[in-house]
Amino acid sequence: MYLGIDLGTSGVKALIIDGQQRIIASATADLKVSRPAAGWSEQDPAEWISATGAAIGKLRSKHPAEVSEIRGIGLSGQMHGATLLDSTDRVLRPCILWNDTRAHAEAAQLDADPQFRSISGNIVFPGFTAPKLVWVRNNEPDLFAKVASVLLPKDYLRLWLTGEKVSEMSDASGTSWLDVGQRRWSQELLAAGHMDLSQMPRLVEGSDPSGGLRTELALEWGMRPGTIVAGGAGDNAATAIGMGTVGEGAAFVSLGTSGVIFAANDAYRPNAESAVHTFCHAAPQSWHQMGVILSATDSLNWFAVLVGQSSAVLTDELGDELRAPSGVFLPFLSGERTPHNDAAIRGVLSGISHDTDRAAITASILQGVAFAFRDSIEALAAAGTQVTRLTASGGGSRSHYWLRTIATALDKPVDVPVAGDVGAAFGAARLGMLAGGNATLAACTPPNIERSIEPDEALRPAYEDAYQLYRKTYPAIRSTMS
Structure with missing residues (x-):
């Protein structure tokens, strides 16, 4: 059995397939989006964890035998979100989501630097992660000074699941910090965006292992400790794998x-x-x-x-x-x-x-x-x-x-x-x-x-x-x- 977890904008979906890729069961839990100002879109990462736990709890209550047989977990999620952590991995502010456009001026500023398009292969869009961090630096400087790590939404779930700070190539491509052709973080782009390589998670391919399920969660859910968690994918790349x-x-x-x-x-x-x-x-x-x-x-x-x-x-x-x-x-x-x-x-x-x-x-x-x-x-x-x-x-x-x-x-x-x-x-x-x-x-x-x-x-x-x-x-x- 294999478990897929998709962290969407409006909810979390957990789905189990067997070795023949037949769908055995699925469950969902809803999420809400906060819009505290025009053009803003945020979510509390704690709600992602609650919703994921609720979805998996529904699966376990109805399909305990199948849940106990899960041998691999994959993650998918909404892209571009900026989840900011301090040195103790405490979340510093609500996550700024993919459809938040507050950083349009910062995006234009970064995009005017030719190396962003040259290295990342993309325009720096306001919804991407890098301009959001520049916005935080400009508007919340005391908070920006505390940022020790930046994780994309599904990768924050991974930290909770495995204790590991890891991302993968498809999701990282939407940050404006990745050298997309070489599939690695770009120190030049990070520096231009006032960030450092030490603040970035380790990178793996989506089909590679990224860590193992923490014992505490495994025992709570009736799974095997250390169950492999794959690198996963951003939501559209994960859909492509599914399709x-x-x-x-x-x-x-x-x-x-x-x-x-x-x-x-x-x-x-x-x-x-x-x-x-x-x-x-x-x-x-x-x-x-x-x-x-x-x-x-x-x-x-x-x-x-x-x-x-x-x-x-x-x-x-x-x-x-x-x-x-x-x-x-x-x-x-x-x-x-x-x-x-x-x-x-x-x-x-x-x-x-x-x-x-x-x-x-x-x-x-x-x-x-x-x-x-x-x-x-x-x-x-x-x-x-x-x-x-x-x-x-x-x-x-x-x-x-x-x-x-x-x-x-x-x-x-x-x-x-x-x-x-x-x-x-x-x-x-x-x-x-x-x-x-x-x-x-x-x-x-x-x-x-x-x-x-x-x-x-x-x-x-x-x-x-x-x-x-x-x-x-x-x-x-x-x-x-x-």
Whole structure:
């Protein structure tokens, strides 16, 4: 048995698979995000530990025999978060999360230093870890002086699980401190960001062991002391391991809180100017590229709260017949990454009239997110990565209407896996299996496909016209904010 733990933004998921990679059981525990100021997003790391313990406790209560047979643990988690520890490993402040944009000025300052793009292969985005530490230095200097260690969210869980300060290549790629091509911390980038190598965790590959489960926790959970904990992966790389997206040309679209177009690469080929992320993969000596939008299902969730209905009710109202676009929605509720790298831009809904009803607005929101994915596809192409078809993942992929919208907006087929969990927790469990030496990367096969969704050719011209209007709307709105 192998355990995958995925520390997400809205909750922790724990999942058990057996040696044949069949899902045996899973459990979740919720998390909340604190937004103490506009553009801020934080969580208390103590709540990650409580939620992880609760999820594993649920598994143990219902599946004690399976939990006792766990031989490897893998970790996945939300990326970029800055968890600051003092010399006694005490948390100094709430973790600044991936979708926090307070450090936009600091990010621009670091990005103006050419060595950041040259060494890290990426723009320094406001959500990345390095500018957050510069913000803390500028705004909380007394606290900054106490920082002895910086850990990414899942790596703080690892410290609790194993007592070891370790990270791995995929998650570390999103800090702006990693030499992504050489897969090592860059002393030059650390120094430019007022940090030191001594404050960084040890690095391993995602499929390598990173430590063993502490005896105290093992006895509490009915597991073996010293059970191997794998390096793991950032959430998108872990999803790729779960989806079998590990070879050149393989790609998926993730409809979660944020939205991702993920393409695996066999070589390191950065193109920072395209605002595409070029990161290490969780698989050794491989890389991946991503286009990222910050508010995917979050855009629909915002509207659902506004009108007092669930997201599922809103998408069900659309029926089965795909609608032609009738309005423009820019899903930039908390800024945007690919391709704009714009922390200040905010969402827009335009083209509404007396005839616009709730369903029409819902459809416009789904289309706007799909067009943001189209932006990422075009940015990936500019970076040298061609995507011909995609596999769907994430909670939003349960909406057939939304996937039809994406296929038509991108003019690319979207494959839907058979029912079953092939997401980040499943990928983390696979990495736990690899770290234990009980499988090779060849075992990370793609899921079986239930159906393929083709673009709606009759609506392609209308969608193309709407996309061009969408593209024109961004600079027009941006100019009003300057």
